[in-house]
Amino acid sequence: VWRIPGHHPLAGDKRGPEEVVAFFRGLADGKFRAEPIFFQAQGDLVVDIHRGWSNVGSGPKIDQLYALMFRIKDGKIAEAQNFLTDMYQSDAFYWTHYPLKPLPGRLADDR
Incomplete structure (x- = not known):
């Protein structure tokens, strides 16, 4: 499980490798970049x-610090929790660069 906080189209729990890869593919499409500052492991946790940051397009930009907490199990990431320093900036950026489809296309077929 990879947990992304916020109230935007990319927010929420990503479960399994396919959903996590799709999330990172979305970040890459938005030209999102990351620069590591600090890594530390202790037991089954990694911080x-x-x-x-991303300065793509003419809409809101994003540039902030993030903290991630990983729980490792059997040599693999079992859980990741993302912590943001500016939720409002994240929501504005992601809503602008990752709009949802119009309403009829968003609804599930099996209601």
């Missing part, structure tokens, strides 16, 4: 602090 990552990095600067993340």
Whole structure:
């Protein structure tokens, strides 16, 4: 599980490799970049602090610090929790650069 906080189209829990890869593919499409600042492991936990930014397009930009907490199990990431320094900046950026489809296309077929 990879947890992304916020109230934007990319927010929420990503479950399994396919959803996590799709999330990172979305970040790459938005020209999102990350610069590592600090990594530390202790037991089954790893902390990552990095600067993340994107200045793509004419809308809101994003540039802030992030902290990630990973829980490792059997040598693999079992859980990742992302912590943001500016939720409002994130929501504005992601809503602008990752709009949802019009309403009829967003609804599930099996209601």
